[in-house]
Amino acid sequence: MQTETESAIACDWTVTGMDCGACGTKVRSAVARLPGVSGVEVGIMTERLRLTLDESLTARDTVEKTVRSLGYGIGPRAANAKKDFVMPGEVPMHPAKDDIPGKIATGVAGTVVDHGRATPRSNFWYQTRKGRLVILTGLLLAAAWSVELIVPRAGLWAFVAACLIGVAPVARRAGAAVRVGQPFTIEALMTLAAVGALFIGAAEEAALVVFLFAVGEVLEGVAASKARDGIQALADLVPKTALLETNGIIREVPAASLAVGQRVLVRPGDRIPADGKIFDGISGIDESPVTGESIPVTRGPGDGVFAGAINTEAVLRITVTKMAEDNTISRIIRLVEEAEEARAPTERFIDRFSRWYMPAVVTVAALVIVVPPLAFAQSWDTWIYRGLALLLIGCPCALVISVPASIASAMSTGARRGLLMKGGAVIEAAAQISHVAFDKTGTLTHGRPVVTDVVTLGATTSDELLAIAASVESGSSHPLAKAILTKAEEAKITPLVAEDARAIPGSGVVATVDHAKVWVTSPRYAADNGGIVAKHLEEAARLEKEGKTAVAVFLENQPLGLIAMRDEPRADAAEAVRQLLVLGLTPVILTGDNPRTAAAIAGNLGMAFEANMMPEDKFAAIRTMSAQGGVMMIGDGINDAPALKQASVGVAMGSGTDVALETADAAILRDRVTDIPATIRLSRAAMANIRQNVTLALGLKAVFLVTTVFGLTGLWIAILADTGATVLVTLNALRLLRFDPERAQ
Numbered sequence: 001m002q003t004e005t006e007s008a009i010a011c012d013w014t015v016t017g018m019d020c021g022a023c024g025t026k027v028r029s030a031v032a033r034l035p036g037v038s039g040v041e042v043g044i045m046t047e048r049l050r051l052t053l054d055e056s057l058t059a060r061d062t063v064e065k066t067v068r069s070l071g072y073g074i075g076p077r078a079a080n081a082k083k084d085f086v087m088p089g090e091v092p093m094h095p096a097k098d099d100i101p102g103k104i105a106t107g108v109a110g111t112v113v114d115h116g117r118a119t120p121r122s123n124f125w126y127q128t129r130k131g132r133l134v135i136l137t138g139l140l141l142a143a144a145w146s147v148e149l150i151v152p153r154a155g156l157w158a159f160v161a162a163c164l165i166g167v168a169p170v171a172r173r174a175g176a177a178v179r180v181g182q183p184f185t186i187e188a189l190m191t192l193a194a195v196g197a198l199f200i201g202a203a204e205e206a207a208l209v210v211f212l213f214a215v216g217e218v219l220e221g222v223a224a225s226k227a228r229d230g231i232q233a234l235a236d237l238v239p240k241t242a243l244l245e246t247n248g249i250i251r252e253v254p255a256a257s258l259a260v261g262q263r264v265l266v267r268p269g270d271r272i273p274a275d276g277k278i279f280d281g282i283s284g285i286d287e288s289p290v291t292g293e294s295i296p297v298t299r300g301p302g303d304g305v306f307a308g309a310i311n312t313e314a315v316l317r318i319t320v321t322k323m324a325e326d327n328t329i330s331r332i333i334r335l336v337e338e339a340e341e342a343r344a345p346t347e348r349f350i351d352r353f354s355r356w357y358m359p360a361v362v363t364v365a366a367l368v369i370v371v372p373p374l375a376f377a378q379s380w381d382t383w384i385y386r387g388l389a390l391l392l393i394g395c396p397c398a399l400v401i402s403v404p405a406s407i408a409s410a411m412s413t414g415a416r417r418g419l420l421m422k423g424g425a426v427i428e429a430a431a432q433i434s435h436v437a438f439d440k441t442g443t444l445t446h447g448r449p450v451v452t453d454v455v456t457l458g459a460t461t462s463d464e465l466l467a468i469a470a471s472v473e474s475g476s477s478h479p480l481a482k483a484i485l486t487k488a489e490e491a492k493i494t495p496l497v498a499e500d501a502r503a504i505p506g507s508g509v510v511a512t513v514d515h516a517k518v519w520v521t522s523p524r525y526a527a528d529n530g531g532i533v534a535k536h537l538e539e540a541a542r543l544e545k546e547g548k549t550a551v552a553v554f555l556e557n558q559p560l561g562l563i564a565m566r567d568e569p570r571a572d573a574a575e576a577v578r579q580l581l582v583l584g585l586t587p588v589i590l591t592g593d594n595p596r597t598a599a600a601i602a603g604n605l606g607m608a609f610e611a612n613m614m615p616e617d618k619f620a621a622i623r624t625m626s627a628q629g630g631v632m633m634i635g636d637g638i639n640d641a642p643a644l645k646q647a648s649v650g651v652a653m654g655s656g657t658d659v660a661l662e663t664a665d666a667a668i669l670r671d672r673v674t675d676i677p678a679t680i681r682l683s684r685a686a687m688a689n690i691r692q693n694v695t696l697a698l699g700l701k702a703v704f705l706v707t708t709v710f711g712l713t714g715l716w717i718a719i720l721a722d723t724g725a726t727v728l729v730t731l732n733a734l735r736l737l738r739f740d741p742e743r744a745q
Contacts, residue, residue, distance in 0.1 A: 008036070011060060013049040015042070016073035017129070019221045019726075023072070024404075030066050030180040034058045044404055048077065069176040071129075071169075071187075129169075130217045137166035137211040144207060159203035166210035167194045184358035186722070193388040197715060200381045205715050209392070212719045237308035238329050242273035245317065255307075256324040266316045272309045274320045275327040277302060281316040285309050328669070353399075361394030368709060382711070389708040392718035393701055398725035402693030405733035410686035413736055418654065418669030419679050426665040429648045430683035434629030436580055436676065437622060437643070440591035440601060440609075442636040443653055444673060445567040449479055451487035452548055453564035457536055463493055465561040469553045470495040472511040472520045480549065481509070483565045484520075508551065519554050523562070526552035532559045547600020569601060576673035577605050579744050583677055588625075590618045590633075590643070618643035634668075634676055651676065674742070682741035689736055693729045700725045 018024055024042040027049060032040045036057030041050040049067070053060065067074040125131040140162035148155025167190070174187035190213050197206035242255040243265040250265055255273035258264065263279060266272050272285075284296035287309045296312050299305060305318060307327040324330060369387035372378035407424040414421055421427055438444050454462045470488035473481035474495050488495060498518075501511035508521030519531055523540035526532045531554030532540075540550040540562055548564040580587045589609035591598050602609035610621060618633075619642040625631045626648065633640070633647035644650030644664045652664035653671050668675040704721040707713040713721075 008038075008052050008054045011051055011053045011063070012077040013064070013067075013074050014047050014077045015049045015067060016047060017221075018042075018044050018047060018072060019217070026070055026177060026182055026185060027067055027072065029182055030070060030177070031063055033180055034062060034066065037063070046408075049074070066180065070180075071173040071176070125218050125221070128218075128221065130214065130221055133166070133169060134211070134214040134218050137162070137207075137214045140166055141207050141211050144204075148204075156203055159207045160198055162207040163194055163198060163203060163210055166207065166214070167191055170194075170210070170213070184362060189362075189391040189394070190719075193392050193715060193718075196384060196388045200384050202385060202715070209715045209719050212716055213723065215723070217723065237271070238324075238327070239271045239273050243267075258320050258324060260320055260323060262320045264318050264320060266311045266318055268311055268313055268315065270311055272305050272307055272311060272316075272318065274307050274318070274324065275305070275322040276318040276320045277304050279317045279319045281314055283314040283316050284312040286312050357399075358394065362391065365390040365394065385714070386708055386711060389713070389715050389718040390705060392715065393704045393708060393721050398697035398700070398722070398729045399694065402697050402729050402733075403690050405730050406686050406689040406693060406736060409733045409736035410682055410689075410739075413739055413741070414679070414682055417675075417678070417741065419666070419675055419682060419741065420669065421666045421679070421683070426649055427683045427686050429630060430632065430666070430680055431687040432630045433632045433648055433680065434585060435625045435631045436585050436587045437590050437618075437625065437631060437633045437647070438587065438607075439618075439633075439635035439640050439643075440589050440593060440598065441567060443634050444573045444589065444601065444605065445569050447567065447636070449483040449549065449565040449567045451483050451563060452566050452568075453543060453550075453562070454487075455539060455543075455562040455564070457532065457559040457561045460560050462561075463491065465553060465563070466491060467493045467495060468513055468518055468560065469520050469551075469563055471498040471513045472501065472509050472518050472553075474498055475501050476503075476509060480551065480565055484551075484563060516555055518560075520551050520563075521554075523550055523552045526554055526559075530557045532562075536562065544596060545600070547597045549597075566597075566600075569605060570671075570673050572672055572674045574605050575744075576676055577607055579674065579677035580680075581606075582744075583680060585680070590621055615640070615642050619646050622646045632676070632680070635664075651679065674744075677744070678741040681743075682739065685739050685741070686736060689733060693732055696732065697725050697729055700728075 015027060018027065024044045028040050028042045031037055031049070031051060036054030037051055038054075039050075039052040042048070051063070053063065064074045126135060144155065144158035144162040147158035170187050171191040174185060174191045177183070177185045177187060190210075194206045194210055197203070197209065239255055241252050242258055243250050244253045244258070245263045245265050258274045264273055264276070268283070278299055278301050280301060282298065282300040285299045285305055286296045287306060299316075304321070305316075306329070307322075307324075308329045322328075365387040368390055369384050372383045373380045403424065407427060410427055411421060421430065441447050454465055456462055456465055460468075466484070466488045469484050470493065473484050475498070476482075485495075496513050498511040498513050501509060503509055504519075504521060504525070507525040508519060510517060510519045510521075512518070519526065519529075521529075521531065523532060523537055527534075527537045532552050536552070536559055540552065543550045543562065543564040546564075546566075548566040550562050550564045552562055553560040577587050587607050589598060589602050589605075589607055590613055591609065591611055592613050593611055595611040598609045598611035610617075613621065618640065622631055622633055622643045623646055626646075630648040632649040632651060633643050634651045634653065635641075635644055636653040640652075644652065649666060650664040651666045651668060654667055654669035666679060668679070700721055704713055704718065708718060
């Protein structure tokens with residue numbers, strides 16, 4: 001016999017038709033009541049339902065039937081789902097031809113891979129259940145008006161019939177919600193208002209309200225669909241097929257089937273089908289679909305490339321380094337889809353608020369209906385009418401959707417520009433920080449030293465000095481050796497032949513060049529071994545005060561020269577610091593480098609610094625700064641992981657290690673330091689948008705609650721106040737899709 005643990009499985013569905021926060025709440029609450037269901041997660045913007053299910057207590061079919069009973073469509077969220085799913089009563093819509101690859105060279109049929117999304121559905125509003133309800137109620141309303149014109153006495157009954165027929169599907173959904181323990185839904189309030197209006201003789205207005213309710217639902221759906229478009233479009237960046245090269249034979253295969261180590265051919269104009277490294281070829285790569293970088297960058301053998309980037313110039317052969325589910329685009333999509341789980345504190349507060357808000361509204365409406373007639377002998381019809389209007393106005397749809405709509409839009413905007421944030425909680429935290437802490441190497445700097453000074457100390461020329469030093473370092477992989485070799489290559493200097501090269505532990509390298517021993521060592525070692533004299537040591541000290549690392553090149557008892565190198569700041573580092581200061585933030589460097597190097601970099605950038613820091617020191621420094629306000633930490637290495645986790649917001653540079661990327665709350669794909677202030681600007685804009693939405697949602701309701709109680713507005717205005725507020729809130733959130741976070745203040 002299976003235990004509960006053994007029979008529990010993780011289930012994942014796509015749910016269609018959820019247009020506002022109340023929809024997500026209904027689905028979440030309904031399935032959470034089922035036995036054996038736990039860990040329910042509902043994403044409105046991503047149309048996702050995830051939960052853990054004990055199949056010994058509840059079958060998957062039961063979950064699906066429960067969701068369908070509420071009026072939503074549901075289907076498996078499998079990457080290769082072949083079965084279409086639709087709303088109850090809808091005609092199945094088939095995928096576009098472009099989404100289904102044909103037979104490939106091996107004769108195996110291609111599968112539809114859409115990063116976990118359901119098969120595409122029609123975008124035409126009139127083909128949806130809600131759209132057909134609008135058409136039906138509109139025709140019924142027009143027919144009722146026609147009947148009233150022709151046979152005035154029959155007009156009342158025509159409007160009654162129009163109202164009852166139109167409200168029937170809404171009442172059916174309301175009943176399903178009541179059966180799963182949710183009496184306070186917009187469908188229930190709509191049904192009560194429409195039927196109540198019939199009882200007090202307002203049949204024409206009741207029929208009009210039913211029609212306006214249907215129109216409002218369609219508008220909500222259209223607005224929500226627009227909010228999803230930016231997220232769903234990410235999946236289309238990766239081509240469906242790839243040209244796989246095996247033993248010189250090229251064949252077309254599904255991109256999702258590519259394995260690590262396989263080699264693919266990418267023609268000019270094609271999108272790259274997988275994350276990988278260039279094996280052969282040099283070409284311009286347009287990475288704008290992934291990182292937002294508008295200018296193509298030249299990549300050659302050994303360089304990494306993103307799936308979804310566009311090859312612009314020449315044929316490339318690329319070795320696949322990541323499976324389809326782990327490539328850059330897939331990781332971005334996962335971050336966006338999972339973002340709704342990391343809900344912002346504001347969103348959690350609004351959810352708690354809405355739980356008692358609806359019962360409170362129903363209570364107030366009931367008091368409005370009974371108190372004036374009983375206590376002040378007012379007309380029952382008048383106050384029943386006003387109470388019914390209050391029920392419609394009180395629906396919290398606009399309030400509940402105000403946060404997730406803004407968060408989804410902000411994340412979509414960020415993802416298009418290579419700014420990734422793992423959810424609403426991260427966005428809210430980023431908007432509230434007061435300090436920004438940077439690791440130095442690989443974050444503010446490129447992470448690789450370059451030669452800055454070549455100082456000759458004898459008759460040797462600069463080119464000769466570089467040639468000799470490059471000869472000695474030719475077999476070394478040390479970063480300083482690579483800097484010397486790169487400088488020689490840039491100057492088109494060919495190294496001489498070196499023999500018997502060996503490392504001097506902690507000091508440098510010695511080798512035989514042209515029958516003479518040559519040392520490339522630290523200045524201190526050179527001074528101790530007759531390679532340089534005191535005045536040369538002073539010159540080396542001067543270079544080191546500028547934050548450079550100097551090496552001495554010498555023959556036995558004969559100085560040749562000094563070569564200085566430095567890990568230079570990124571070109572945009574100074575501008576990024578300026579933007580952070582304009583934003584009112586305090587930037588600081590936390591580095592493991594020596595104080596002299598740190599001071600040189602920090603001085604050029606106008607920042608404070610702390611040097612000689614171990615990982616635990618950075619962790620402690622972040623904790624200390626946190627006492628003065630929120631802290632954002634930016635790093636790229638394994639040693640930065642503890643500090644990234646401790647910070648209010650940890651940001652990993654895109655070129656950083658996988659550990660940093662997984663630990664961090666956000667990532668900067670383009671390795672631009674100016675993307676840090678851009679992320680903060682985007683977060684602040686999102687929070688401002690949320691505040692606008694909450695004000696809009698509550699403000700409209702407050703105004704119409706007052707006007708309704710005083711009889712200034714009626715039922716049809718009430719329904720417009722509800723659905724109109726939801727549409728306005730969603731459209732306001734969509735403004736973030738056009739927000740440019742890179743626009744400096």
